[in-house]
Amino acid sequence: MQERSGLISIAVPCFNEQKGIRHFVETLTPVLETLGHPYEILFVDDGSTDDTLAILTVLANADPRLKVIGLTRNFGKEAALTAALDFVSGDAVIPMDADLQDPVELVPCMVARWEAGAEIVLAHRQARPGDSAARRWAARRFYRIISRLSAIPIPADVGDFRLIDRKVVECVRQLPEKTRFMKGILAWPGFHSETLEFTRPPRQTGGSKWPLWKLFNFALDGIFSFSTAPLRVWTYLGVALSLFSLGYLLWVMGKTLLLGVDVPGYASTLSVILFFNGIILIGLGILGEYLGRVFVEVKGRPVYLVKSTVGFDTKT
Structure with missing residues (x-):
């Protein structure tokens, strides 16, 4: 077993999350305290129009383990996640959503797999009961299509929620493309990966910022970015x-x-x-x-x- 004691970075893109951002920090922090590793939580405010950035600033000023980056406008989640990966300092990085649909209880399991030698730990969604039938059907069709078309294997039903080793982060930071399909970009470097299964819980606050038409355009970005x-x-x-x-x-x-x-x-x-x-x-x-x-x-x-x-x- 490979012993590690490095910094764990949690990367959190945010857009109009004022209702739930304090609850997210209060839920995540006790879990991180149990890891036996130093940690940081890096928030990237993607041009929120509510008080998300102000709340994050107050939280970061009160806790030195919290860091905040404010973007000049809304560049999209893929750009916000790119910014997070550019600024994190951890030996292992875990991108998460602020709505708690990525269960914080999986973080210790991910870190344990990483300590055992995994360079990527994927969180595979077995079920998505909080999503509509149309959204679940569209997701299945998309992953089936892109798995057949893409030149690299892109894991099905795996979002941005995963653990990636520092060496993977450095590889991703070398990829210069402007149209960012992060699920494909994070899969492109390869490396040794393991998978954890989970059932995605319902959203704690707010609603989805991804209507079906936007998901369709996002799917096109994925197909055209990773397949000819x-x-x-x-x-x-x-x-x-x-x-x-x-x-x-x-x-x-x-x-x-x-x-x-x-x-x-x-x-x-x-x-x-x-x-x-x-x-x-x-x-x-x-x-x-x-x-x-x-x-x-x-x-x-x-x-x-x-x-x-x-x-x-x-x-x-």
């Missing part, structure tokens, strides 16, 4: 349609030579034109998705901007 399969599909589809068109052309020529010329039907011609125009537009849309991501990367803008920090020394 959509582009390859259109190559295969183009070849298949070309062969079909050639066969149909030969059939029409043979029918015309043998049976004479029929008066072409307006409805069938229009249907064929509309069908192939739809295919072309879908293909252009997929090309546009990839081109848009190239455009974002080429501009080279930062993933996030920091407005304020609390609890860091002057060197940070």
Whole structure:
């Protein structure tokens, strides 16, 4: 067994969490006290429009183990988590949500696995009773699709809640892409991983900040960021349609030579034109998705901007 006594960092992206942030700290802190490790809790306020940042500032000023980063605006959870990984100091890092849907009781189990040699400890959601049936169905479909399309294995039903060793954090910090799909980015380095099973509890406060349309766009980011399969599909589809068109052309020529010329039907011609125009537009849309991501990367803008920090020394 590998003995470790390093710092444990909890990374918490926050957006409009004023109702539950104190309860989160009060629930998490006693669990961290039992670990036998020094710890820090790093909050990243992602441009909250309520009093989340003010409350976090008060909490951090009262407890030196709490640190706060305030972003200049809402950059999105993926950017906030990126900022957290850039600023944490721990030998092991555990990203968590502030709504307590990531059970704090799993943290000691994760640390125990890490002490035993695991470099990544995944928290696999066996059930999600707090989510709607539509959301659960969409999640299953997404993980099934991306597991088939992605060039790297992305664990199904595993969110950002996991333990990652410092060496994994350093690898992730080297990845420069601006469109951040953190589930894929955290899986990309590899390393030895183990899995813990849990049932995700209902949200303690507030509601989901991820409506279905936003989840759909997030799923597209994941697919287009970690797979070129959509582009390859259109190559295969183009070849298949070309062969079909050639066969149909030969059939029409043979029918015309043998049976004479029929008066072409307006409805069938229009249907064929509309069908192939739809295919072309879908293909252009997929090309546009990839081109848009190239455009974002080429501009080279930062993933996030920091407005304020609390609890860091002057060197940070």
